Amino acid sequence: MPDAQVSESLSRARRRLAAALERAQRPDDDAQLLAVSKTKPAGAIREAYHAGQRDFGENYLQEALDKQAELADLDAIVWHFIGPLQSNKTRAVAEHFTWVHSVDRLKVARRLSEQRPADHGPLNVCLQVNVSGESSKSGVAPEELESLALAVADLPNLTLRGLMAIPAPSDDLEAQRRPLAHLRRLRDTLNARHPSLALDTLSMGMSDDLEAAVLEGATLVRLGTAIFGARAPHP
Numbered sequence: 245m246p247d248a249q250v251s252e253s254l255s256r257a258r259r260r261l262a263a264a265l266e267r268a269q270r271p272d273d274d275a276q277l278l279a280v281s282k283t284k285p286a287g288a289i290r291e292a293y294h295a296g297q298r299d300f301g302e303n304y305l306q307e308a309l310d311k312q313a314e315l316a317d318l319d320a321i322v323w324h325f326i327g328p329l330q331s332n333k334t335r336a337v338a339e340h341f342t343w344v345h346s347v348d349r350l351k352v353a354r355r356l357s358e359q360r361p362a363d364h365g366p367l368n369v370c371l372q373v374n375v376s377g378e379s380s381k382s383g384v385a386p387e388e389l390e391s392l393a394l395a396v397a398d399l400p401n402l403t404l405r406g407l408m409a410i411p412a413p414s415d416d417l418e419a420q421r422r423p424l425a426h427l428r429r430l431r432d433t434l435n436a437r438h439p440s441l442a443l444d445t446l447s448m449g450m451s452d453d454l455e456a457a458v459l460e461g462a463t464l465v466r467l468g469t470a471i472f473g474a475r476a477p478h479p
């Protein structure tokens with residue numbers, strides 16, 4: 245997509261989010277847009293930034309670091325790491341991101357906390373949960389979520405903000421809602437059992453299930469295609 249179109253599709257995405265919030269009878273500032281820029285050039289991010297977007301999600305570490313260097317002049321840009329995270333990549337993520345959505349094991353969380361530079365403030369973390377129970381390798385199993393959440397919440401340089409999921413795709417609104425509702429219940433149960441966790445974030449909803457996610461309480465929707473257009477496969 246030519247860069248000039250990015251601001252247009254960003255406006256369309258904002259209207260779509262606003263309509264979804266209205267339909268869900270939620271306040272219009274109750275969910276934020278995370279622009280997922282993986283595989284897209286720095287110029288497209290710059291265009292979205294100039295159209296007022298501040299939060300960007302990236303999946304591939306080296307690609308993200310290259311683009312961050314190119315965009316170092318943009319004040320107050322907020323980088324979210326949303327891709328699978330191996331232990332050997334935690335240092336760079338701890339140093340170069342404000343959020344990580346894809347923590348699904350304690351080893352990775354511990355390393356992120358140990359490697360977070362002291363002058364950066366705590367790293368915001370969501371735990372990725374495998375809610376659709378299908379073949380996906382990523383995400384903590386719902387039965388193991390509570391113990392992981394309590395351990396992560398104890399780490400000094402992380403702030404546990406909430407839960408994230410990537411359900412199996414479906415074209416049907418009701419089928420889309422089920423795993424998203426599950427994630428919401430898991431969050432609500434954790435907050436009820438452990439009020440000090442105070443989890444305020446549900447990172448869910450992508451270009452094809454934004455409406456379902458907003459109906460189920462999403463607070464951070466991760467839109468890639470809807471803002472930046474279709475992606476070529478990652479090499």
Ligand SMILES: *Cc1c(COP(=O)(O)O)cnc(C)c1O
Nearest residue numbers: 280326450451466467468469470
């Ligand atoms: C790629 C990606 C997205 C964006 O997906 P779209 O369908 O293009 O909106 C959201 N979340 C994660 C974790 C992703 O990897």
